Amino acid sequence: MTAGLAGLPIRDELRGHTPYGAPQLQVSVRLNTNENAYSLPDEVVAAMERALAATLRDLNRYPEREAVALRAGLAAYLGHGLDASRVWAANGSNEVQQQLLQAFGGPGRTALGFTPAYSMHPLISTATGTGWIDGRRSADFGLTVSDVVAQVREHRPDVVFLCSPNNPTGTSLPLDVVSAVLDEAPGMVVVDEAYAEFRRPGTPSALELLPGHQRLVVTRTMSKAFALAGVRLGYLAADPAVVEAVQLVRLPYHLSALTQAAASAALAHADVLLDTVEAVKHQRDRIVATLRDYGLTVADSDANFVLFGQFRDQKAVWQALLTRDVLVRDVGLPGWLRVSAGTPAETDVFLAAMKELV
Template identity: 60%
Template sequence: MTSRLDRLPLRDDLRGLTPYGAPQAALPVALNVNENTHAVPQDVADDILDSIAFALRDVNRYPDREFTALREGFAEYLGHGLTADQIWAANGSNEVLQHLLQAFGGPGRTAFGFAPTYSMYPLLARATGAAWIAGTREADYTITADAASSQVATADPDVVFLCSPNNPTGTPLSLDVIEAVYAASRGIVVVDEAYVEFAPHGTPSALSLLPGRERLVVSRTMSKAFAFAGARVGYLAADPAVIDALRLVRLPYHLSALTQAAATAALRHSDTMLRMVDDIVAQRDRISATLEALGYLPHESWTNFVLFGGVDDPADTWRRLYDRGILIRDVSIPHHLRVTAGTEDETTAFLDALASIDSEA
């Protein structure tokens, strides 16, 4: 017989919390969790499979604890003069962020972010014992340098999360805001660039700010632009001292040999893997334009999704789309819903379904 959770000796600070749980349903069109809806190209998949097969020959041995080849691959991909000793990786960017909080957050410390933002930040903070402080954004979800630095200075957090571009709103974040927050803080400043590959070409990355800023961290993921969500690979770039700190909290051999082999192979084909980004951006912009024509209020997005307002009853619209085989996301922002940019056919299915709902109103 299974015990009730409230009868177990659970940590007091975890009681009442709800686990992260985006809906998963076997619908024809799933556009709710910002996955890359394009499959890994066949030639890349073949190389990945060959690399995994080779790694299997030694799978009876522990993997390279320092995942050296993978770190070298990430350094080469990121550029900016980065070297392998400035790179860290883990099983998805959530584990990367968890490592940061384990090392620099924890009991008696605080983590800060500008709400609304990625829902895992407060969950990870609280799960690792840190208190979460939510800052505020402008009405259009932007952040100014002055307002950001003032809020951070007042909160005085140990860890600051800056989602750039922001999830779930898609909002860009300029480098001057990052510089201002760093100057106003004493703790670790994490710039989460999970969606940066979907920003306009030539947009500067926070990676350019790393020199001389030993408390600055830039986090990335292979889940989005690299179509690698199921592989669970996230990484970051920072001062080598930060990397040393993360070694103190990671589990031994935390990246399997198979994960290392798959990710290293995918990086060898970064140009091919990223070619689908332009198509996704085109579908994102098509969604925004069509939503506006339908009378909704899409927010500017530099990601692979669109947050749109003007929804009278988000729960009802979500359910009616669900009944039509379309899964999108209710992110609990009043009168808003969020949709991932899919393939051309998936995008058409969503837009046609939404138009049909509107015609019934």
């Protein structure tokens, strides 16, 4: 915290914290933020340009407040019998999760997550005045039914965060774990599926459990598989009552007309945009196999990134890669680093650098 902040009457629970963010450095191979390495296809760019152009003359008016057309498009994409009443959209899945904590968390309430997991969950909890509880994972970063049930029973949290695939480990959850949490948890269960499109065949989605589970929420994003990190569009699927609840706390006209237009145009070309998913998965699997051939320990991944180690000093390895013009992520997990799956050329450079280092 800066000297300037120290002189302000900032909330006590915010003191000593630093803003979230990965290093934004100028390097040739940037593999630290799990972006989709492939640029938007020309036909999608053209469609988005037309959609934005049609919106520009009406920017003197507020956007469509409930984004019903966009939500209907997202529901159609997800399938599972969903419609607009069961989908909500906001500025990235982070805002969606913040709204969930504003509605179901807050002062005097707690949220439980199983770390290592997405580092924004405890930060959003702190920002909304929700107490954060660090849950445990096994040595292979997995979660078992007995593990999660015992921890939920111990802490009785108002909100439980489950990540599948998990960030930073890339591991997915079997549905019996999610079901067990739903049966035991007294409050909301949020399954963060930001990387769901990159799952290996046969890996289920918690969307299958939505019928009959009013307290289940599944969050997704268009930042990863859709290659729209710059648009900032996240969404949830849940019971209509959950959508009503987050509408109580959302800011007025929170999704700009430009965001809605760009996201809707992208959804209309989902098949084209998702063509890159298989290419990314191929590079991910290549990274896993090659790093294991190098003798490193690598976590199984259903995401577009790979967690690898175990190093005596991961910071030294991170720096050694940076000197070779490759930027990966030090997620603060001793002995481990995370690398995003990039293009074939980027993967070549990363793997060649790692071969030198090991």
